[in-house]
């Protein structure tokens with residue numbers, strides 16, 4: 001039995017959520033492709049639990065959300081899961097005008113972000129007891145001409161969550177949509193992150209870029225509110241307004 005399975009929990013928002021949960025003594029299962037990254041995350045969380053005297057159990061399971069066999073095995077091997085949170089995404093090579101994006105790259109985005117989320121709904125049915133929360137993103141609501149396929153995948157998650165909220169009821173299914181958040185996903189995009197963040201922070205009504213912890217707190221609140229289902233919670237510093 002695990003309290004919360006976090007697919008993408010080895011870094012960024014998923015890892016920040018795991019830290020909040022471990023601080024409360026929850027049992028957490030971290031899922032991602034890189035066993036090394038997961039082991040480092042699990043060890044760091046284990047040390048934090050020891051320091052705070054919590055009994056939290058942290059497990060890690062390597063799996064690729066885009067591979068049906070991995071997702072099937074993930075849930076077949078889980079006796080009971082209260083909540084599932086999906087933050088997994090690989091943005092490598094997906095930004096640019098559509099004519100410059102390889103079709104295989106576009107397929108990989110859809111396979112992981114959208115079809116992977118559907119696979120989670122398909123195989124978590126009957127195993128998950130509380131909620132499933134997906135992570136979409138601001139580009140679904142403010143596409144900029146250089147993020148079309150990621151915007152489409154993110155936008156599709158709202159409809160997917162609504163469909164699954166009906167199918168899997170009373171399990172609740174929701175989406176959190178972050179704005180720009182300072183996490184490792186930005187590291188491989190080959191841009192001047194600091195300059196881009198400073199310019200965006202000036203534009204946003206919140207006057208700052210988000211932190212992984214901002215999103216982790218939103219994921220936690222959506223996951224725990226027993227009357228929230230088929231919802232999209234925007235946590236974007238007001239980005240949809242500018």
Ligand SMILES: NC(=O)c1ccc[n+]([C@@H]2O[C@H](COP(=O)([O-])OP(=O)(O)OC[C@H]3O[C@@H](n4cnc5c(N)ncnc54)[C@H](OP(=O)(O)O)[C@@H]3O)[C@@H](O)[C@H]2O)c1
Pocket residue numbers: 007008009010011012013014031032033034035037063064065066087088089090112135136137138139177178179180181182183184185186
């Ligand atoms: N950061 C932002 O500004 C921002 C803005 C809007 C939306 N988002 C969305 O927020 C979510 C979380 O991103 P983040 O910023 O926290 O990025 P992150 O630190 O890169 O976290 C993503 C995690 O997903 C895992 N992952 C990637 N592909 C996977 C796959 N196929 N199967 C299983 N795990 C996979 C990665 O680990 P492995 O590589 O080891 O698999 C990584 O630990 C993503 O869905 C992203 O699109 C981010």
